[in-house]
Amino acid sequence: MGKKNKNNIILNQMRDIYYPKEKRIGKYYLDWMGYSIDEENTPSYHHIIKSSTLKSENKDSNPTLENGAYLGVQSHYVLHYIEKIDIELYNAWNYLFLLINKMKCYPIDDVWKMVFNLQEITDKKIDEYLNNKNKGGSYVFK
Numbered sequence: 053m054g055k056k057n058k059n060n061i062i063l064n065q066m067r068d069i070y071y072p073k074e075k076r077i078g079k080y081y082l083d084w085m086g087y088s089i090d091e092e093n094t095p096s097y098h099h100i101i102k103s104s105t106l107k108s109e110n111k112d113s114n115p116t117l118e119n120g121a122y123l124g125v126q127s128h129y130v131l132h133y134i135e136k137i138d139i140e141l142y143n144a145w146n147y148l149f150l151l152i153n154k155m156k157c158y159p160i161d162d163v164w165k166m167v168f169n170l171q172e173i174t175d176k177k178i179d180e181y182l183n184n185k186n187k188g189g190s191y192v193f194k
């Protein structure tokens with residue numbers, strides 16, 4: 053089975069676990085970074101613990117329910133962009149994904165608050181980074 057098919061099977065299982073039907077309006081619902089899943093932000097599988105750190109035993113890049121975060125492709129891109137400019141923020145997202153993953157249900161309101169909080173910090177971080185870059189300044193990572 054191809055990797056893409058495997059990802060899709062896991063993603064469908066995750067959708068059924070984390071997004072009961074009443075929480076979906078057609079295809080529209082929020083991914084774990086708080087962005088809408090839609091035609092442009094289609095579901096993708098994120099490894100919470102990187103495959104490169106999972107050594108041997110064929111675990112490499114194998115998608116599993118236990119290690120998955122449910123992200124739209126665009127959100128996923130934003131996440132890995134953040135990974136390059138602020139590793140602590142990237143780690144904070146992954147802790148939150150672990151929490152959501154473990155709950156095995158639609159995220160409760162308190163969890164969504166944390167999602168939107170991190171989303172705000174992420175947006176600011178990227179704006180700051182791009183502004184600085186456009187000014188030709190060198191960005192100092194803190």
Ligand SMILES: [Zn+2]
Pocket residue numbers: 097098099128132
């Ligand atoms: Zn990823």
